[in-house]
Amino acid sequence: MAKKEGSIAQSKLSPKDEVWKYKKYLCKARCFDITAGGKIAVLNETEAHENDLYTSHRVILRTPKAQTVAIIDLSSDIVQRGEIVLFSEVAEELGATEGTPVEILHMQRPASIEFIKKKMDGRTLSKHEIDTIMRELMENRLSEAELASFITSIYIRGMSDDEIVALTESVVATGQTLQLGRHPICDKHCIGGVAGNRTTMVIVPIVAAAGLYIPKTSSRSITSAAGTADTMEVLADVSFNISEMREIVQKSKGCIVWGGALRLASADDKLIKIRNPLSLDPKGVLLASILAKKKSVGAENIIIDIPIGRGAKIQDQREAGELARDFINIGKRLGMKIEVLITDGSEPVGRGIGPALECHDVLSVLSGGGPPDLRDKSCQLAGALLELSGKVKKGSGFQAAEKLLSSGKALLKFREIVELQGGNRNLKPDDIPVAPHKHTVYATENGRIFHIDNKMISKIARAAGAPNDKAAGVLLLCERGDRINKGDPLFEIHAVSESKLDFAIKALEGWSPVELRKVVLSSIN
């Protein structure tokens, strides 16, 4: 599976397409600055029909420089005969500008469709079949409907270990890979779903300060109030290409960059697009998706954090245990040593929810203070990674991590990374600007805090503008177990404008993100 760093699978015409080469026609490009979330080209309606092409058909477009697959729209007015209108994604992929000649070719039925049906029918896919699906996915030959069908089939039918290993390798091969040339390489991953859980930004400097390599890639938020990449971006740049990333890690041993800019495991980014709207994360695809990202950076020792509990993605110990077993087994087959920590994910971690507020927590922890839960969890995970890598002996990881934190070595390492990523190394927690429009929510009765809901808190923070407004979000003023009195402040909402604040306050109506303990849960009569 080893690939040269920077190499990417190229789209190629299959021999079948060549058969249809004679049914092609040539047009001159006109470029429209429209991004459509997919590759769209517009043809003249009459000319398209003459060529047996209809709305929503997929065609191969070819310029002297490049080729791609696009979906066609039709127009009888905006596009004249002999013209083809290219939306932004297509023009970019083809390297086309006004007037570039574009050949339009019929595309044959993708070979993958047969393999997707095979999976639907409950049969096992071979490495070759999985490779074909990933290749055609990358070539844009498969529609959203076909991909959704594939993911749904995997959800229902499951995947064998062989299939998951094949899928992981196949996904790795679709993207770039980091060739660091240094060892040992560590990594960590969290299944997600916990608001404010920014342990990565504490763990990376601890691990790097201990002398291990940790080329960490993180994601941006999809439905949460912030992803680690969004939060890190408050302090430094996060968009780097693979050679810039390598340079940073070779200098400082660690980095915290946005995975999306690197084109690692590219097929995974396309699969995620399908999985998100359906909230569909079949285990086999989840495993392949996470492990492909780790394999792509050359990770050898990996800690995986599986938060469980009320509102978490994984409900209970049993389910988490099964997933952990799979991670470890599949990881071993792919040459990666994995340890899984099952953590309490029922409540948010830290006080801030939203990029700037979370950043404040992280810097506070690195500076020796900060929310105790964030500090403790980060040291647990970092410690496990130090032990797994053989850096410290079994049972002494937590203390080692704690020492790197309290000695200020982790902070120093973090500043080094921030500086290498183009940020200001001297920023202190209170230098981080928080959105000025504030609304405080108070307790309406006395009691003890029983639960703080991750999803509701995230939604309120999003309604207030996070993660796009970096300074917006929610600041928790209480935690589970606290005794409170009527009138005590529970949390603050921060927004960059009065209208966004209003929007978040309205979103709050009918919700109780902070629950008090009750003896009588409901009365029925």
Next chain:
Amino acid sequence: MAKKEGSIAQSKLSPKDEVWKYKKYLCKARCFDITAGGKIAVLNETEAHENDLYTSHRVILRTPKAQTVAIIDLSSDIVQRGEIVLFSEVAEELGATEGTPVEILHMQRPASIEFIKKKMDGRTLSKHEIDTIMRELMENRLSEAELASFITSIYIRGMSDDEIVALTESVVATGQTLQLGRHPICDKHCIGGVAGNRTTMVIVPIVAAAGLYIPKTSSRSITSAAGTADTMEVLADVSFNISEMREIVQKSKGCIVWGGALRLASADDKLIKIRNPLSLDPKGVLLASILAKKKSVGAENIIIDIPIGRGAKIQDQREAGELARDFINIGKRLGMKIEVLITDGSEPVGRGIGPALECHDVLSVLSGGGPPDLRDKSCQLAGALLELSGKVKKGSGFQAAEKLLSSGKALLKFREIVELQGGNRNLKPDDIPVAPHKHTVYATENGRIFHIDNKMISKIARAAGAPNDKAAGVLLLCERGDRINKGDPLFEIHAVSESKLDFAIKALEGWSPVELRKVVLSSIN
């Protein structure tokens, strides 16, 4: 389930959307003549991001007259702040023109997603849940990926009889219904896949001539060389609205119109769009799809033709028998009397493949001649319908149908229908123009014809231009069982231009649509 004729389920905002009403903004419409096969609107990128809207998001668009759900593309150049570009389908749905004010509202997660996941998990859906999915489908709230996931789940998990009945009723409710006010109403349906199989155009006049009502709706071709609607269109109009259709049937007792123009069982048309690219026709959806169309015209007695054999959609008697049982049972629960005929579908029926060539066969049969297989099959099906409706007694249907044909009564009825549908009642078979550019394929050896392949013949006819070029297609000059000598003509390809003929000839390369009998099938050494 009874609905007033012409009424259609209206899109309504769910209460949840109202919650988000305050997060809306207003733009002025600009209309682009682009058909995208879906509802697309383009927003100014900056303005959209400020409103937490991103590429591929679905939004509710509202004008003083109407509202719809659209998918958004973004532009920072073509679309200015305060503007929204509407593609053709959206502009039409909204009744919007240049400058129409359009309100843009966030859309909440569709309720259907939970129910689709329920089906994925193998649980049974209630009537309410199925209704919700069909309603949100009609409101354009579900993406292709979500729908594909639904269809895939049904394919894998199956559907109970209760679910199929609920789905059929639900689909009927999404469209218009014909209130004919006359009885008995007959109908027929063929599962398809057989080239040249234009029995409908013979059966309808026979049945109507016998005094029964047969308001027949037909489809256009999707992957074949012609649908019945395409073939009928050679002689007459086929696009009518529901009240025009009622008028024709009240006058002549029969019609042969294009179902697509009537908006019967509208949800089905949307589901078909998803099923086709995947070639995915799960039994429950197939049953509901067909029976909803029949229920929508008020059909009481229905003959269903299930062709089986090599290359047919259904492979064997056992599978066809099971499907037949389901048709009969579900039909009974929906108040429809159904008889299923399992027919030989391994070879084309008739000689012509393509609209005009098929039309020639039909007119020949109605005029007393024509291909014997088309004549025989049509009389079998029409006869069964006469018996099922109680018009003639058991066992005498075929003779009754044959008599209506040979007496010329069916031809007279057909001419009446053609005239009512705006065609020329006096056209004779040889008046129908056939495309002038012709290529004849000859036998390259002596032998007996063993098989003529439906799919290959259809593909060649399509390559030659059918169904868009009405006069294009394939004319078979032989049939299964014929003894032929080297140099005998097997079939002709007709096309409207030399280049289209060339294209079809090239498509033929490497294919043997007409197979001779061989003793040794292959030799391995």
